[in-house]
Amino acid sequence: MELIEQLATLFNESQRTVFFTGAGISTESGIADFRSPGGIWSQIKPIQFKDFLADESIRMEDWRRRFHFQKQFDEAEPNAGHKFVTNCLSYGKGIGLITQNIDGLHQRAGVPDDCIVEIHGNGTKAACLECHSPMALSQAQVLIEREGTAPKCARCDGLVKAAVVSFGQPMPQDKVLAAKELAERSDLFVVIGSSLVVQPAASIPLIAQRNGAKLVILNREATLLDAAADLIIRDPIGETLTQVQTVSASSQ
Numbered sequence: 084m085e086l087i088e089q090l091a092t093l094f095n096e097s098q099r100t101v102f103f104t105g106a107g108i109s110t111e112s113g114i115a116d117f118r119s120p121g122g123i124w125s126q127i128k129p130i131q132f133k134d135f136l137a138d139e140s141i142r143m144e145d146w147r148r149r150f151h152f153q154k155q156f157d158e159a160e161p162n163a164g165h166k167f168v169t170n171c172l173s174y175g176k177g178i179g180l181i182t183q184n185i186d187g188l189h190q191r192a193g194v195p196d197d198c199i200v201e202i203h204g205n206g207t208k209a210a211c212l213e214c215h216s217p218m219a220l221s222q223a224q225v226l227i228e229r230e231g232t233a234p235k236c237a238r239c240d241g242l243v244k245a246a247v248v249s250f251g252q253p254m255p256q257d258k259v260l261a262a263k264e265l266a267e268r269s270d271l272f273v274v275i276g277s278s279l280v281v282q283p284a285a286s287i288p289l290i291a292q293r294n295g296a297k298l299v300i301l302n303r304e305a306t307l308l309d310a311a312a313d314l315i316i317r318d319p320i321g322e323t324l325t326q327v328q329t330v331s332a333s334s335q
């Protein structure tokens with residue numbers, strides 16, 4: 084209970100909380116962590132961005148995988164962890180959310196689009212790689228079934244791809260910048276369900292800390308930034324945050 088009380092106190096004292104979420108928050112909704120040992124990328128080879136650009140059969144395989152993941156995302160429901168983050172952003176002192184997740188569960192839990200920075204993109208949408216015109220996944224699916232080829236943009240004939248950052252694809256610099264700016268403004272930076280291995284994930288919490296923010300890491304496994312953290316909790320996410328909410332409400 085002591086850790087819960089410490090975290091509740093940090094939330095109560097904060098005026099500008101920023102959340103950083105990774106796969107661990109969504110595994111409690113039944114979504115597989117595809118980068119973890121035993122995850123899907125240890126069973127099937129990830130598709131590299133350059134191969135998507137070069138090869139039609141690889142594009143078709145990428146779409147097959149996309150629709151497979153989408154089915155998993157559609158069947159999942161946001162959990163207590165997602166709801167805690169939404170509450171803090173809507174009614175508390177949360178100023179923003181940075182997420183590595185592409186499953187759209189934060190939005191389905193009620194986080195408005197302008198509160199969220201999706202540094203790895205969003206797997207529930209697609210867009211033209213040239214002119215960035217959006218295409219619904221359902222429309223991409225219809226086109227693939229009708230034409231038997233990977234969809235092209237109606238406006239410029241460019242390749243359409245799920246709006247996620249693929250392996251070997253450059254990070255969207257506007258998103259990285261927005262994430263860094265949020266980190267700079269925060270006085271409490273809460274990492275939830277990320278091992279902080281992939282860049283820029285590993286550096287963003289340190290930006291917050293350099294600007295005076297307290298750093299909390301709520302993750303099942305050890306992370307690379309544990310030594311820098313002000314508070315580390317390894318317990319299940321939804322359960323922990325539900326307890327924090329109760330303690331927080333009773334002390335106000």
Ligand SMILES: [Zn+2]
Pocket residue numbers: 211212213214215216236237238239240241
């Ligand atoms: Zn286009």
